[in-house]
Amino acid sequence: MSAEDPEQQDGQEDDEDLQYFVRIGQTDLDGTKSVERSLSEMNGIGRRAARIIAQNTGISRTATFGRLDDDEIDAIVEEVEGFAENNPEWLANHQGYYSGEVTHETGNDLDLTRRQDINRLQMISAYRGVRHQRGQKVRGQRTRSTGRSEGTIGVNVEAIKEEAEEGGEE
Numbered sequence: 433m434s435a436e437d438p439e440q441q442d443g444q445e446d447d448e449d450l451q452y453f454v455r456i457g458q459t460d461l462d463g464t465k466s467v468e469r470s471l472s473e474m475n476g477i478g479r480r481a482a483r484i485i486a487q488n489t490g491i492s493r494t495a496t497f498g499r500l501d502d503d504e505i506d507a508i509v510e511e512v513e514g515f516a517e518n519n520p521e522w523l524a525n526h527q528g529y530y531s532g533e534v535t536h537e538t539g540n541d542l543d544l545t546r547r548q549d550i551n552r553l554q555m556i557s558a559y560r561g562v563r564h565q566r567g568q569k570v571r572g573q574r575t576r577s578t579g580r581s582e583g584t585i586g587v588n589v590e591a592i593k594e595e596a597e598e599g600g601e602e
Contacts, residue, residue, distance in 0.1 A: 451498040456509050457539045463498020467508070470497040476525055476538035477512070485511045488518060512538060 451463040454470070461470040471482035486493035489507045491500065500508075516524040516536040524536040526545055529552065537545050553561030563570045569579050 449499055450496070454497055454500075454505060456512060459539050461497060463496070465497060466494050467491055467497050467500070468493040471508070471512075474512075474538055475540075476536065476542040481515065481523070481536075484519060484523070485515065 453460045454463050455461070456474065459474050461473060463470070465473075467486050468479065468482045471477050471485060472479045477485070483493055485508060489504070489511050491504055491508065511518065515538075516534055519536075521534045524534045525542070526535050526537050527533070528535065529549070550561070550564050554565055555561070560570050569575055573579065
């Protein structure tokens with residue numbers, strides 16, 4: 433039993449050092465996962481951006497996110513906030529319409545920016561805005577056979593069977 437007790441104590445000490453949730457901006461990230469995987473769960477940051485953030489901060493991307501020191505977490509937060517300035521423009525996810533400024537939106541800001549862009553397109557009656565209003569496909573996909581939201585088109589077999597049963601009973 434004495435050999436098992438130190439192992440349990442080590443496991444309990446490891447659990448005490450672990451932060452289960454790490455907050456960046458308005459998003460809670462899972463501290464039990466690796467740095468790369470936790471960051472990629474945040475809106476606006478994919479696997480590639482998460483890998484670049486870990487590389488720029490000098491933190492191993494496979495390290496457990498909840499075991500990092502506060503200084504390392506602060507470095508990751510600063511890198512996430514300054515992602516557009518520290519990386520090439522083509523890696524950022526938003527270019528302002530009026531100013532042309534390149535930014536990288538994350539979290540709730542990404543949803544808000546996307547909604548504003550769609551509303552602007554709808555207000556000026558741009559083709560993409562009209563497609564959004566109608567609920568149709570926007571990016572040039574085929575619509576002849578897919579994207580039908582009004583239900584099935586064609587023969588309704590169940591209705592025919594019901595009519596046949598009603599006719600047979602009478």
